[in-house]
Amino acid sequence: MYRSGPNHPNWKDLPDSGPIHMWLRKNFGDANKCENLHCYYVDIYGFKPRYEWSLLRGKKYEKKRENFWMLCKSCHFKYDLIPQKRWPNKNIKDKFS
Secondary structure (H helix, E strand, C coil): CCCCHHHCCCCCCCCCHHHHHHHHHHHHCCCCCCCCCCCCHHHHHCCCCCEEEEECCCCCCCCCHHHEEEEEHHHHHHHHHCCCCCCCCCCCCCCCC
């Protein structure tokens, strides 16, 4: 008998990020733009960067599009790391609105 969902022995209440990102790509396609209104990466370097899906702060890994936004790799790195680990004295609240 095939067991799926909560009955499966490997079931986790909180899924890993990998399957959620696969769900995002399957249902909404690859990330194709940077939704950070203050992104200047393309203007400076003049070429198309890599785009990624990024979990919004305060949201959970769930199969909900509104929990994610598309960012270029540079903005994704800054969004994930600046407040917690890098440049703690800089205020980036306005940069990522």
